[in-house]
Amino acid sequence: MTTRNSAVWRWPIMLALLTVFGLLSALLGEGGVWWPLSWLALASPLVAIGACLAAGIDRTARH
Amino acid sequence: MVVHKWTSLACTAFLLVICLTGLPLIFREEISDWLDDSSSRAELPADAPSADIDDLVAEARRRHPDMIVAAILIDDAKPQVVVWMASSWADFQDAGRRRFIKFDSRTGQVLGESGSGKSPGAAFVDWMLHLHADLFVGLGGELFLGVIGLLFVAAVVSGVVLYGPFMRKLAFGAVRQGQGSRIRWLDLHNLLGIVTLSWALVVGVTGVVNELTTPLFALWQRTDLRAVLAAQAGTPPTVPELSSLQAALAAVRGAMPDRFATSAAFPGSPYGTPHHYLIWTKGTTPLTARLLTPVMVDAHTGELREILTLPWYLRALEVSRPLHFGDYGGLPLKVIWALLDVVTITVLASGLYLWLSKRRQRDQVEVEAGRG
Known part of the structure; x- marks a missing residue:
């Protein structure tokens, strides 16, 4: 299976954008909803790791 | 590949120390409050x-x-x-x-x-901070760790360059099982590294900028601050006694009612000027609270002399601080910061493991070739 370039970078770019948004929203936003938004956005890489590892374990279990 | 290998190897040991000591430092306020x-x-x-x-x-x-x-x-x-x-x-x-x-x-x-x-809290935080920022040797240590930070940034960038071609045959986030621990750790290294890429870059670059604090402030004192002082020359103090600091703070508050005075350097200070109280003020929003404005108040007449504008490199330094410390979005942000730090530690450790296991493999091949 060969993945095209755009597919290789889709998730990394999405997570990078979310991270940058999270880093800036708590800094530039003045309290309110900006803090929780920042937490959600910055937690997205952690969620991605969890999801990928869970999918891997699932795949192994099914084999 | 060569760039990624050597930049990583050169900085891994120090970076592990930086990441491990950085972990408690994220919570330094909480630790100090709790222990003291x-x-x-x-x-x-x-x-x-x-x-x-x-x-x-x-x-x-x-x-x-x-x-x-x-x-x-x-x-x-x-x-x-x-x-x-x-x-x-x-x-x-x-x-x-x-x-x-x-x-x-x-x-x-x-x-x-x-x-x-x-106090035990302050002593612990101090110790961690030295290990993290200057290795107990002051400016030399700061500059050295700044270079280590630059190597880390280069390692991250070269890692990303390797990621593209490597992943062409794999789905995003695939961690291959059952093909040996080296393959599993390689996939894990790639996954953890790529998802935390921009966080690691931001914390790396802002860490380097933070290590330049001492020379950047010295530069400002030697250029901008000296120029302001030169413009005011010719008005030596007429009264020998110092005027009231309380009154000086009140004058600053009067001129800038939306700002809060956080510190004042006394006249003669190497971090101030010969004849002024140098009063540092901060704003009230999350961002302006980081952008300090120094105000010069004549320490003999009590007169407010100048509201200074900091140059771009000190502004960059000020913005770098929260983005490095992660202390600007409440406790949840600190917890996320700590978790991302743990992920980075795993990337470093797995990178080291991958290099060692490859060397062992190569040595084995050489031994077997020698036998043959």
């Missing part, structure tokens, strides 16, 4: 009036008549004022020789004093 019991502070209503700063300074002088008062720090989170002193200005530049007295900013009561033995 400040229950001696009086319970007063929130709108209790503040003590006169001049009285606190006078009390500090009375306790240490042989010392100079160098600076004061006004805490905006807790009702306290710290007065810094030293035997001489030279001593003040040596962190180990500075003395301080901590006052309750409302009652004027002394809460603590240096020399009575460092």
